[in-house]
Amino acid sequence: MRTLIAVIILSFVSSAGFAAEPCEPRAKAAPALHRLEAAMAKDRFVTYTPTSLKVVEGEVKPANAESIRADLKALRPYFDGLITYTARDGGELIPGIAEELGYKAVIIGIWTPGDPDELRNALALARRYPKLVVGLSLGNEIVFGKRGTWAELARYVKLTRERVPDLPITVSEPFAQFLGSDASDARDSLDFLLVNVHPIFESWFKTAGPENWADFDVKIVDKLAGAFCGPILIKETGLPTGPADMGYDEAKQAAFWRALERQMPPSKAHAFSYFAAFDAPWRTGDFNPVAGSHPEEAFWGLFTEARAPKPAIQGLKKLP
Structure with missing residues (x-):
């Protein structure tokens, strides 16, 4: 979830001379990519991990269908699009339940692209729910977390595309990783970008305010658009609501989302997902690529x- 990239990265990107060129989507992915773009423009996405899925001291407690259904019922008045992280340990149940509850779009995440069982699950779900599944994301912060390299991700993209040539495929990394010179070949092979942009990890965060935090997201997407030809969807951003002694609270979280809604109205080219659906106390003991404690x-x-709504949700207009 961390970017840990400050003003120096923005300066580098500003002077890098990227220039967007006219482009067309891959022919086989074009119809599905148009569906993804339409979902970005008209659906409201939230990044979702089931509340019953936990990882404690390396041991996975899988999610169950009953809890997933309760989660998705709580989310449905406000969201009709989902971005997931895994297609195993109960994650493979999400698309079917989402379809039952009237969700309109799901981007399936694969936590470990090299896991043949998880990949098999994801591809089966994409084929079973072709109108619902609008994209596939191979991994989350694999390069940043040093769980793999850009060359390995490029190979996963190629191999996956051979099996589902008509499905938009991406990977998910913090913005700075997408802008690195070693990312260019893999990045340019993607159908869309699924990017993490976290203002709270920037050096200036505590001296800024909601409009500045949201403006940072907008500027990063603009920079990415100069380096990548295709739709860009922010997967992770926002503010936590605690701990209070670190300066986080519910009012600041709500203020950020209201500012981002004003500054980045969704379109076919650029949009954002709300992050995250539910608190996850177990994550304080989960693996983190950045050393130290992360309450x-x-x-x-x-x-x-x-599943109690915080002010950020209470201030969000329900969907029709």
């Missing part, structure tokens, strides 16, 4: 772990 990891939710 804020428990508080990213727009809802508590018990």
